[in-house]
Amino acid sequence: MPISAASCLRFWTPVARCPFLSISGRWCGPCKQLTPILERAVTAAGGRVKLVKVDVEANAALAAQLGQIGLPIQSIPLVAAFYKGQILDIMQGAQPESEVRRFIEQVLKSTGASLPSADILAAATAALQDGQAAEAASLYASLLEIEPENPEGWGGMIRALIALDDAEGADEALSQVPPKLSDHPAISGARSALALHKESRQAASALDGLRAECAAAPDDLALRFRLAGALNGAGDKSEAAETLLEIIRKDREWNEGAARTELLRFFEAWGNSDPATLPARRKLSALLFS
Secondary structure, eight states: OOOOHHHHHHHHGGGSSSOEEEEEOTTOHHHHHHHHHHHHHHHHTTTSSOEEEEETTTTHHHHHHHHHTTOOTTSSSEEEEEETTEEEEEEESOOOHHHHHHHHHHHHHHTTOOOHHHHHHHHHHHHHHTTOHHHHHHHHHHHHHHOTTOHHHHHHHHHHHHHTTOHHHHHHHHHTSOGGGTTSHHHHHHHHHHHHHHHHHHHHTTHHHHHHHHHHOTTOHHHHHHHHHHHHHTTOHHHHHHHHHHHHHHOTTGGGTHHHHHHHHHHHHHOTTSTTHHHHHHHHHHHHHO
8 A cells, every 4th residue: 555645754753753764776876975974973863863764766656755745856865854744854965974964963953852972072071171071081082982083072082181181192182083183173272282281281390480580570571471381381371361461461562472372372272162261362352452
């Protein structure tokens, strides 16, 4: 007995909160290219979505019925997202893995759900911000098992290892980042954080001496510049930023704007969400544009 379009939707909908229907053909090159990408992305969704594949050659009658409800069957590969018997969105043609994951994530968001990887990333980020670096590193590792090409996962792992004062481990993690992610802001920021961490560790050992020298020579901007690095290495980001801001207040162009350049490097290394970044960025803006 032929299956009606309405009963097809009822059949697909109960198997998951937001199932996906993939329509392809055996002869279609882009279909063969998209299928393994789609399967990996659905697996990474941890049961939140279900993939149902339909071969238009083997199921011509069903494909025709789906065409009658508005699916552009003539343009394959085609991925349609169903939720509660309704089509939420469609994706046409072969797409890169990043776009497939984005598609699934956006559809899940529209249903009030989220990807498990998004939940893990949020938990890891919160743990790192709360100073629980070991917990954050464990969560980032779990995320990278699910999504080995997640740039925020790699960047977060490197930052967590830095917070644990494990520069060697952070170096190892950085070396394992997939090459195509090397220029992603999450990776470049983590790379800057690691470089700054190594520099600042050396400077931090001389912190007390630098404080005394600066007190004795308050107009020596080179000393203040070194003090900022030592303060950052000791974990006092706010005072490190304020020390560089004081140099800019005294002489904006000192050493070809070295204080501003260093402060921007701090911002990149700390990340935009760090509590020290936003107030310091506001003060810098006020100085430069006043």
